[in-house]
Amino acid sequence: MGSLIDHLVGFGEIWLATYVLVFGSYLVFGWAFTLWSRHHPERKIQERRDGQKRRNKEIRASARSLIVTCACFAGGLYLQLQGVTLFDPFALTWWSAPLMFLGSVFLFDTWFYWVHRLNHFGPFKKWHALHHQSVAPTVWSNYSDTFFDAFSQQSFFLFMPLIVPFPPAIFIAHRAFDHFNGMIGHSGIEFAAGKSSRSPWPLASVTFHDMHHSTYNYNYANHFSFWDRLMGTLHPDYDEKVVWMEKRIAAGARREDGDEVPSRSAV
Numbered sequence: 001m002g003s004l005i006d007h008l009v010g011f012g013e014i015w016l017a018t019y020v021l022v023f024g025s026y027l028v029f030g031w032a033f034t035l036w037s038r039h040h041p042e043r044k045i046q047e048r049r050d051g052q053k054r055r056n057k058e059i060r061a062s063a064r065s066l067i068v069t070c071a072c073f074a075g076g077l078y079l080q081l082q083g084v085t086l087f088d089p090f091a092l093t094w095w096s097a098p099l100m101f102l103g104s105v106f107l108f109d110t111w112f113y114w115v116h117r118l119n120h121f122g123p124f125k126k127w128h129a130l131h132h133q134s135v136a137p138t139v140w141s142n143y144s145d146t147f148f149d150a151f152s153q154q155s156f157f158l159f160m161p162l163i164v165p166f167p168p169a170i171f172i173a174h175r176a177f178d179h180f181n182g183m184i185g186h187s188g189i190e191f192a193a194g195k196s197s198r199s200p201w202p203l204a205s206v207t208f209h210d211m212h213h214s215t216y217n218y219n220y221a222n223h224f225s226f227w228d229r230l231m232g233t234l235h236p237d238y239d240e241k242v243v244w245m246e247k248r249i250a251a252g253a254r255r256e257d258g259d260e261v262p263s264r265s266a267v
């Protein structure tokens with residue numbers, strides 16, 4: 001019984017530390033990002049919608065759902081540190097670390113695509129509806145989820161450390177990357193428009209997940225457009241919209257020379 005309490009305390013410490021770090025950096029980064037993005041209207045993807053109106057609701061929803069998100073991560077890390085794994089973790093070297101990191105990102109993208117499609121199916125839709133109340137997502141929207149949504153997507157970090165032989169540092173680095181990537185990916189502010197984020201390349205720009213929120217039935221994946229292209233769920237206008245964002249951002253960079261930022265019809 002004593003050892004059960006020790007385990008609960010050990011897990012609880014990691015859970016609490018994770019929650020403080022994730023929610024704290026969510027607030028600080030979200031605030032700094034919002035201030036910065038006000039100076040870049042040319043990067044705003046949905047020009048006519050103001051997603052910031054939902055900020056307080058989304059922060060409250062995130063404070064709740066992060067309880068589950070951080071419990072998944074802390075549970076996976078704690079069990080892995082206790083040696084509750086199918087295999088011994090691979091050694092961490094200068095060449096294996098980036099390969100394992102990419103492997104973890106690819107596995108997560110595959111997990112996310114299929115779980116997310118399930119979230120859009122039949123009885124599961126009602127638990128995913130909260131996330132889709134953010135039609136024009138912002139940096140605050142990433143964790144605006146129900147407990148079910150958070151568990152179905154983030155339990156990757158609970159189960160994978162037990163069955164995939166990547167060391168804890170890889171999952172910690174991946175979760176940190178996913179934290180900021182997810183916030184920026186929901187920001188409604190385009191950063192990644194370029195050749196690598198449209199056909200034939202597999203990377204996804206910010207516009208990719210933004211279109212998932214504005215159109216609902218397309219672009220289910222997270223980091224890459226690969227699964228959506230393969231399964232026929234890529235939004236038919238996605239590649240064209242990335243090109244349009246590239247032109248608009250480039251025109252915005254010239255704005256200081258006196259040019260106006262063009263609207264979509266003008267490009």
Ligand SMILES: [Zn+2]
Binds near residue numbers: 116128
């Ligand atoms: Zn969705």
Ligand SMILES: [Zn+2]
Binds near residue numbers: 131137209213
């Ligand atoms: Zn989303």
